[in-house]
Amino acid sequence: MKIAIVTGASSGIGQGAAIEIARRGTGVILTYGKNQQGALETTAAIEREGGTAVALPLDVGETGTFAAFRDTVAAVLRETWRRDTFDYLVNNAGFAQTSLIEDTTEETFDRLMRVLLKGPYFLTQRLLPLMADGGAIVNTSSSSATATAGLEPGYSVYASMKGGLDVLTRYMAKEFSARRIRVNAVSPGSTRTRIADDAFTRFPEVVPALAAKTALGRVGEPHDIGAVIATLASDDSRWVTAQNIEVSGGLNL
Structure with a gap:
């Protein structure tokens, strides 16, 4: 059995990715920050469909914990799957915090940097010795990084x-x-997740406007993105590397 690690899988895109990967017959180690209940719900959803999943706590913004996390992963691989390696890594954990440039503090800048860039960099570095040759990594980026219109x-x-x-x-x-x-x-483009303090739930009035900007006429759902992540991790994408796939339903098309 192939094994995947999916960070930030207690809700949203990470949850969707973990479930979609498990549906393809892959065991999943999923991580969560503060939302343990969400992680348990992800695990339960996978197990209901006959899959195997283990939830582990991880703060991707704290690189000092990565060595211990690697050791925990190694133990889980041996105890649950009788393996010494895993096959797929999905660097998904993250959060969004908005502020205009003139109002941005160094604290805000550094916190986003630790979680969104430094975390994936050094977590991948730590886990790489446990990764099997011929595996795959998928990083969750954002259409906001490549947009040339509609900023x-x-x-x-x-x-x-x-x-x-x-x-x-x-x-x-x-x-x-x-x-x-x-x-x-x-x-991903606009996707219905808990990002930015559950903004989609707190401000439902923004949904129609976002849908109107999207060629396919709706906002994305976590499983829309999760299915693409699962495909990129799988052997179906064995001849695809170094690519950034926009999964936005035609945002600002």
Whole structure:
């Protein structure tokens, strides 16, 4: 059985990705930050469909915890799947915080940087020795990093970190190719998640406006993105690497 690690899988895109990956017969180690209940719900959803999942706590913004997390992953692989390696890594955990450039504090900048860019960089570094040759990495980026129209004020830091992740994706693909590890990114458009303090629930009036900007006429759902992540991780995408796939339903088309 193939094994995947999906960070930030207690809700939203990470939850959708974990469930979609498990549906393809892959075991899942999923991580959560503060939302343990959401992680248990993800695990239960996978198990109801006959899959196997283990939920582990992880703060992607605290690189000092990564060595211990790696050791925990190694133990879970042995105890649950009788394996010493895993196959797929989905760097998905993150959050959004908006502020205009003139109002952005260094604290806000550094927090976004730690979670969205530094975290995936050094978590991948730590986990790489446990990753099987011929595996795959998928990084969750954002269409905000590549947009040339319809820019939303307030996302300068968030989008800049996701842009850095796009560059990192290409360098990972280059450096890990000797081990036949493929690395790609997905860039979701407007997606119904709990991002930005559950903004879609708190401000439902924004949904019609976002849907109107999208060629396919609705906002995205977590499983829309999760299905693409699962496909990029799988052997169906065995000849795809160093790509950033926009999954937005035609945002601002």
